[in-house]
Structure formats: C-alpha cells, structure tokens
Amino acid sequence: xxxxMQNPRHLVRRRGQEARLxxxxxxxxxxxxxxxxxxxxxxxxxxxxxKENIIDESGMPKERFSAEFPKEGPSILRIQQVVRGDSAAYxxxxxxxxxxxxxxxxxxxxxxxLSVL
Amino acid sequence: xxxxxxxxxxxxxxxxxxxxxDCVYETRDTTYYLFWxxxxxxxxxxxxxxxxxxxxxxxxxxxxxxxxxxSTSSFNxxxxxxxxxxxxxxxCALSDDIGSYxxxxxxxxxxxxLTVKP
Numbered sequence: 191x192x193x194x195m196q197n198p199r200h201l202v203r204r205r206g207q208e209a210r211l212x213x214x215x216x217x218x219x220x221x222x223x224x225x226x227x228x229x230x231x232x233x234x235x236x237x238x239x240x241k242e243n244i245i246d247e248s249g250m251p252k253e254r255f256s257a258e259f260p261k262e263g264p265s266i267l268r269i270q271q272v273v274r275g276d277s278a279a280y281x282x283x284x285x286x287x288x289x290x291x292x293x294x295x296x297x298x299x300x301x302x303x304l305s306v307l
Numbered sequence: 308x309x310x311x312x313x314x315x316x317x318x319x320x321x322x323x324x325x326x327x328x329d330c331v332y333e334t335r336d337t338t339y340y341l342f343w344x345x346x347x348x349x350x351x352x353x354x355x356x357x358x359x360x361x362x363x364x365x366x367x368x369x370x371x372x373x374x375x376x377x378s379t380s381s382f383n384x385x386x387x388x389x390x391x392x393x394x395x396x397x398x399c400a401l402s403d404d405i406g407s408y409x410x411x412x413x414x415x416x417x418x419x420x421l422t423v424k425p
Contacts, residue, residue, distance in 0.1 A: 232311075298344070
C-alpha cells in the first residue's frame with residue numbers, strides 16, 4: 191500500500207518560471223492538503239482539497255499560487271512566476287473521507303524541495 | 308486562536324539517555340486533537356500519535372511515551388533510552404473539531420531538532 195507520493199523530490203526553477211508540484215494521495219484517500227515549510231520553521235497550511243473541489247484555501251497566497259485535485263490524476267500545486275521567497279519544502283498530506291465529523295489523521299508525503307535561483 | 312509552542316529549538320543527547328520534548332498549546336475549544344510527527348533527515352513526515360482532548364490517559368508505545376496534561380495545556384513526548392536513529396525534527400500539532408466541517412485548521416509548532424550522539 192503505497193504512501194503519499196510527491197514528485198519531483200527536488201525542483202530547481204529560475205525566477206519568473208512556473209513550478210508544478212504533484213501529489214498522489216494514499217489509496218482510498220479523497221482529501222488532500224498542501225503545506226509549506228520554510229527553512230528552520232514548522233509547516234504552514236496552504237490549501238485543502240477534495241476531488242474537483244477546493245474546500246479551504248485560507249493559507250494560500252492570493253497571487254501566483256493555485257491548486258487543483260482533478261477527478262482523475264494527482265493533485266497539482268502550481269506556482270507561477272516564482273520568486274526567491276518561494277524556495278521551501280512543499281508537503282502534501284492525504285486523509286480518508288471524514289466520518290462523524292471527526293478529524294482523520296493526515297499522512298504526509300516526502301515533500302518537494304523547491305529552489306528558486 | 309490556536310497556537311502550538313515548542314520552546315526547545317534543538318536538543319542534543321548521548322545514546323541511551325532519556326529525552327523529553329515539550330509541547331504547549333493554546334486553544335479556546337473544548338474538543339481538539341493533538342499530534343506528534345517525526346521528520347527524519349530524509350525529509351518525510353512520519354505520523355507518531357493522535358490524542359483527543361477527552362482522553363488524558365498517558366500512552367506508551369515501545370520507547371515512546373506521551374504525557375497529556377490539560378491543566379497545563381501540554382502534550383510532552385518522551386523517548387526512553389534514545390538511539391541514533393531517533394535523530395530527527397519532531398513536530399507537535401493541534402487541530403480542533405469544532406465549527407465548519409470543511410475547515411482545516413491544523414497548526415504545527417516550529418519543531419524540535421533532536422540529535423542523538425553515539
């Protein structure tokens with residue numbers, strides 16, 4: 191049973207380019223979360239998605255960042271016109287459908303480390 | 308507002324020593340969940356434990372144990388007889404269960420980097 195798969199593990203972009211980060215949730219999981227981890231800091235929530243729906247994007251920067259979780263295929267976090275400040279580790283987590291209103295455990299991928307030159 | 312504080316930025320111990328990682332949280336909610344995750348040098352995040360606010364019973368799993376005290380809003384993590392493989396960054400996190408079903412409000416502490424020397 192494969193865990194949460196993120197690719198690429200490392201991504202290098204020049205300023206102004208686009209970065210696309212992919213996340214395939216664990217089998218049976220329909221909820222995906224994206225977090226950003228700046229160097230020497232904890233994780234900061236960005237966005238929470240279910241299939242074809244953005245549920246909570248309160249942590250997402252208003253510009254240049256977008257996320258999707260299509261009916262088929264992985265979830266994509268897209269950063270347009272990257273700047274040096276976007277350099278960070280981006281983690282994806284997934285959880286199964288929530289039952290009874292209780293929070294399920296989020297299982298994390300290994301992360302994508304984005305470096306902007 | 309929710310907040311998680313891990314006051315210890317870095318801890319260094321020698322193998323076989325016991326070590327406790329502190330976690331203090333703030334929340335106005337009566338129902339909430341607390342988590343610990345481990346981030347080894349390879350970078351992935353490994354789930355260790357989830358505890359809900361109504362269960363103050365301490366938990367032990369092998370060399371790991373957790374002490375949840377609502378009176379002091381703490382959820383401390385102790386590793387007994389530490390090993391080199393325990394070297395990692397450990398994150399404490401808080402999530403409430405109230406309000407919108409659709410909210411994701413998991414808050415992470417800044418993490419504690421544990422180094423276990425042989």
